[in-house]
Amino acid sequence: MTVGVLALQGDFREHSAILRQLGADPLEVRLPRQLASVNHLIIPGGESTTIGRLLALYGMLEPLRARAGRDLAVWGTCAGAILLAREILDQKQGGQPTLSVMDITVRRNAYGGQLNSFELPIDAPAFGEGPLHGVFIRAPLIEAVGQGVEVLARLPDGAIIAARQGRLLATTFHPELTADARVHRYFLEL
Numbered sequence: 001m002t003v004g005v006l007a008l009q010g011d012f013r014e015h016s017a018i019l020r021q022l023g024a025d026p027l028e029v030r031l032p033r034q035l036a037s038v039n040h041l042i043i044p045g046g047e048s049t050t051i052g053r054l055l056a057l058y059g060m061l062e063p064l065r066a067r068a069g070r071d072l073a074v075w076g077t078c079a080g081a082i083l084l085a086r087e088i089l090d091q092k093q094g095g096q097p098t099l100s101v102m103d104i105t106v107r108r109n110a111y112g113g114q115l116n117s118f119e120l121p122i123d124a125p126a127f128g129e130g131p132l133h134g135v136f137i138r139a140p141l142i143e144a145v146g147q148g149v150e151v152l153a154r155l156p157d158g159a160i161i162a163a164r165q166g167r168l169l170a171t172t173f174h175p176e177l178t179a180d181a182r183v184h185r186y187f188l189e190l
Contacts, residue, residue, distance in 0.1 A: 004029040004038035008054040010046020014176040043080030052097035068101040073167040073190040081170035103146030110141030124153035135174040
């Protein structure tokens with residue numbers, strides 16, 4: 001298995017560090033030829049509009065769309081979840097380049113801006129026993145899921161914060177900013 005971390009913008013270094021702790025040798029993906037050599041890819045948190053534009057600029061949108069969920073397992077955290085979504089609410093005027101491969105609807109910055117970022121324990125049995133430490137930074141919210149999408153975690157108020165559709169995984173929080181590697185381990189098993 002070759003696992004890549006999209007390294008165009010965002011917190012890709014943190015994902016790479018956790019993958020190394022799990023014994024993987026992650027490839028930082030910046031070009032289409034690097035993308036072609038991985039079978040697992042993490043799209044990190046960061047700025048979804050910027051990451052989408054860079055994917056388009058470097059010619060990776062179409063290759064990603066063609067492989068995502070098929071011969072390429074893809075996990076999007078925060079901004080990455082936005083890029084995976086088929087529908088994005090509260091988009092900036094003119095929209096943004098996205099992959100549109102996962103049957104979820106997300107709302108950008110659902111909890112407000114940077115000052116409204118928060119942390120709390122998450123009950124997510126799909127990732128293992130005991131609560132996860134949830135870090136939400138200008139986080140999106142998964143407002144709806146289509147058929148074939150499994151909800152993996154919710155906030156106490158019922159808000160969806162993690163979902164899976166086959167080999168596609170979306171989390172609206174940042175597991176890479178904690179010392180807990182359970183979500184990364186889960187992803188590597190897809």
